[in-house]
Amino acid sequence: MPWSSDRLGGRPRESFGLPLVLVAVVVLSSRLLLFSTSSDEKRLSIYSTVANYSLPLSERNGQDYVVLLEVLDPLGTVTAKTEGNRWKVRSNDSEAEFIAGKKRVHIGRKGFDLPANFLLENGHGMVPLSSLPQILSRILGSPVTFHENSRRLFIGNAGVHFTAQVRKLSNPALVINFTAPVNPSIATEPGKLHMHFSHEALLPPASPVLTFDSKTIPSASYEESNGAAEITVTGNAPMFATFSDDRKTITVTAAPQTAAQTQSVPAAGAPATAAASSGAAPLRPVPSGTVSSAATAFGQRQYFAVVDASHGGDERGAALGDQLAEKDVTLAFARQIRQQLESRGITTLLLRDGDINLSIDQRASQTNSAHPAIYLGVHAASQGPGIRIYTALIPAGGESHGPFIAWDAAQAAFVSASQATAASVAVELRNKQISVRTLAAPLRPLNNLNTAAIALEIAPPGGKISDLTSPDYQQLVASTVAAGIVNARARLEAGP
Amino acid sequence: MISRHLLFGALVMLAISLGMGFYVWHMRGVSGTEFGEANPQSVAPPVSGPTEQVVLYVAYDDAGVLRPQASRIPLPEGRQQRAEELLRALLGLYLDKSSPHPLGTGSEVRNVYLVDPGLAVIDINSAFANSHRSGILVEELTVASLVQTLSANIPGITRVKILVDGKERDTLAGHADLTRFYDVAAVNQLAAQLQTAQ
Numbered sequence: 001m002p003w004s005s006d007r008l009g010g011r012p013r014e015s016f017g018l019p020l021v022l023v024a025v026v027v028l029s030s031r032l033l034l035f036s037t038s039s040d041e042k043r044l045s046i047y048s049t050v051a052n053y054s055l056p057l058s059e060r061n062g063q064d065y066v067v068l069l070e071v072l073d074p075l076g077t078v079t080a081k082t083e084g085n086r087w088k089v090r091s092n093d094s095e096a097e098f099i100a101g102k103k104r105v106h107i108g109r110k111g112f113d114l115p116a117n118f119l120l121e122n123g124h125g126m127v128p129l130s131s132l133p134q135i136l137s138r139i140l141g142s143p144v145t146f147h148e149n150s151r152r153l154f155i156g157n158a159g160v161h162f163t164a165q166v167r168k169l170s171n172p173a174l175v176i177n178f179t180a181p182v183n184p185s186i187a188t189e190p191g192k193l194h195m196h197f198s199h200e201a202l203l204p205p206a207s208p209v210l211t212f213d214s215k216t217i218p219s220a221s222y223e224e225s226n227g228a229a230e231i232t233v234t235g236n237a238p239m240f241a242t243f244s245d246d247r248k249t250i251t252v253t254a255a256p257q258t259a260a261q262t263q264s265v266p267a268a269g270a271p272a273t274a275a276a277s278s279g280a281a282p283l284r285p286v287p288s289g290t291v292s293s294a295a296t297a298f299g300q301r302q303y304f305a306v307v308d309a310s311h312g313g314d315e316r317g318a319a320l321g322d323q324l325a326e327k328d329v330t331l332a333f334a335r336q337i338r339q340q341l342e343s344r345g346i347t348t349l350l351l352r353d354g355d356i357n358l359s360i361d362q363r364a365s366q367t368n369s370a371h372p373a374i375y376l377g378v379h380a381a382s383q384g385p386g387i388r389i390y391t392a393l394i395p396a397g398g399e400s401h402g403p404f405i406a407w408d409a410a411q412a413a414f415v416s417a418s419q420a421t422a423a424s425v426a427v428e429l430r431n432k433q434i435s436v437r438t439l440a441a442p443l444r445p446l447n448n449l450n451t452a453a454i455a456l457e458i459a460p461p462g463g464k465i466s467d468l469t470s471p472d473y474q475q476l477v478a479s480t481v482a483a484g485i486v487n488a489r490a491r492l493e494a495g496p
Numbered sequence: 497m498i499s500r501h502l503l504f505g506a507l508v509m510l511a512i513s514l515g516m517g518f519y520v521w522h523m524r525g526v527s528g529t530e531f532g533e534a535n536p537q538s539v540a541p542p543v544s545g546p547t548e549q550v551v552l553y554v555a556y557d558d559a560g561v562l563r564p565q566a567s568r569i570p571l572p573e574g575r576q577q578r579a580e581e582l583l584r585a586l587l588g589l590y591l592d593k594s595s596p597h598p599l600g601t602g603s604e605v606r607n608v609y610l611v612d613p614g615l616a617v618i619d620i621n622s623a624f625a626n627s628h629r630s631g632i633l634v635e636e637l638t639v640a641s642l643v644q645t646l647s648a649n650i651p652g653i654t655r656v657k658i659l660v661d662g663k664e665r666d667t668l669a670g671h672a673d674l675t676r677f678y679d680v681a682a683v684n685q686l687a688a689q690l691q692t693a694q
Contacts (some may be wrong), residue, residue, distance in 0.1 A: 319630070
């Protein structure tokens with residue numbers, strides 16, 4: 001008998017269906033609903049190579065009982081008949097005989113005693129749960145492992161193992177690999193992401209607590225209860241899960257702060273946080289009555305600045321020379337800028353810290369989720385001289401409707417703060433005799449960002465392309481830009 | 497002996513045949529003329545006739561600026577055709593060997609559609625976008641040049657959308673956003689910024 005909602009007694013069960021990417025921004029109430037209903041009814045989960053299924057338990061005289069025919073039915077052909085107070089069941093060429101109200105049972109030629117009496121109710125033979133491993137191993141002829149406390153029973157070599165390790169990228173990710181496809185329900189609460197495996201034969205790891213060398217995702221734990229297993233990832237930031245490898249891999253990525261979980265939004269009239277995932281609807285409602293001051297929002301901020309090395313992966317950007325791609329130059333400058341900002345006490349998130357693909361929408365979503373005070377996009381060009389600093393050119397349309405903010409015009413309320421930051425950086429650059437221009441530009445994701453945002457287009461000072469890769473020039477530009485950001489800090493902390 | 501009636505009938509038939517032949521020959525000529533007029537490929541930009549003064553916003557890469565440039569070009573009567581001719585004149589400058597803002601060979605403005613109220617859709621060809629140099633400023637100069645030239649000479653345009661081969665494209669060459677509708681008022685301000693190198 002396949003796993004079905006009928007088998008689950010029709011209780012509510014969270015299912016996320018086919019989408020491979022789940023942004024687990026589920027409110028706590030849905031999680032409580034999910035797990036509180038599970039705990040209301042005692043259940044037994046059975047895992048085998050034939051089927052995985054769950055059954056409700058019944059309590060009689062202080063003992064948990066299970067209907068034996070329901071246990072055997074999914075595992076193969078089974079027949080049963082009642083003769084007076086005797087109940088006989090035949091499955092897989094084995095025959096068992098039970099007597100109502102008695103402990104003695106015969107399976108094949110061997111007899112043994114159950115821990116409590118066999119019950120016959122309306123033709124249904126019921127056996128004590130604790131006796132099930134012994135009964136099944138004799139009827140099926142297979143080894144049976146029973147996790148009695150969590151009521152999870154494994155027949156034969158059924159089982160799914162998993163390994164977990166943190167991959168250290170610009171945004172740390174916990175990669176969990178399973179030996180078979182999985183489809184857990186996922187829920188989050190502040191600092192935790194829960195993966196609930198109700199119909200996977202997930203086996204416990206060597207240690208129930210896994211620790212990682214990561215500040216963002218320091219640990220994960222495994223526990224079993226009421227016929228299900230659960231992996232809980234603990235993080236210092238909101239997290240979301242991504243499925244890959246035909247659902248054999250779950251990657252838990254930490255976002256510094258997700259939009260849905262913060263109650264802090266920009267002041268009235270300012271754009272709300274934009275969509276938290278790529279491809280998501282661009283408009284997001286802001287709960288009424290949750291307007292808070294910018295200072296409160298910054299108080300919850302983990303990173304003051306987000307630095308974005310443009311392009312990357314398959315997208316090389318401009319060809320600055322025969323062998324020099326814009327994506328490599330931007331990454332070098334972005335790393336330098338991060339270092340210079342952090343050396344001045346500015347917490348900085350580098351969106352791309354390797355040669356990876358990152359779409360414009362992903363950059364916008366990750367930035368908006370981080371709630372920084374300033375976003376710096378880094379570009380490079382061969383035509384100079386010096387540096388051009390861009391703020392967003394807001395497109396036509398993009399009207400906000402009540403609490404919904406247009407994705408394309410999310411920057412509208414922050415243009416003033418962005419221009420002030422651009423001016424501050426420009427002053428510092430001029431002080432260093434670096435040629436600089438400030439302009440508006442139709443450049444994404446600037447207009448999608450819900451914070452002050454500027455983009456730098458760094459050109460060689462004298463038209464010599466090799467200067468773009470010069471450590472001296474990179475450090476000069478980075479330190480000067482960082483100084484400009486520091487000078488604009490008070491303005492940025494004031495909000496839009 | 498041929499009767500007089502038979503001879504008269506034969507002459508009438510001959511006259512009718514000649515008349516029909518002439519008519520068919522005449523109609524074939526008319527049909528060919530109409531087909532030629534309906535074929536859009538045969539339409540060539542006017543190379544002569546009355547000219548009008550217009551202002552083209554021309555990008556200069558050396559200084560990274562956009563400068564208004566008065567020019568006299570022949571323009572047709574139709575509003576949409578005028579818009580197309582304006583941009584083709586602008587591209588003529590960019591495709592010239594002494595271009596201040598070179599575009600790739602084969603770059604064309606396929607069509608300009610004017611949709612009331614206030615929307616202009618510029619459809620450039622893929623050669624234009626595919627061969628365009630990549631960079632924020634260089635792409636921005638192209639976009640601002642097209643939008644500003646159009647809006648400065650065709651009254652009533654408030655928004656501009658740029659398509660490539662009739663389809664939406666993310667960016668011109670990796671930077672300038674083509675998914676949006678350009679607000680002419682905002683581009684006016686940008687054009688003012690772009691007129692100075694500092």
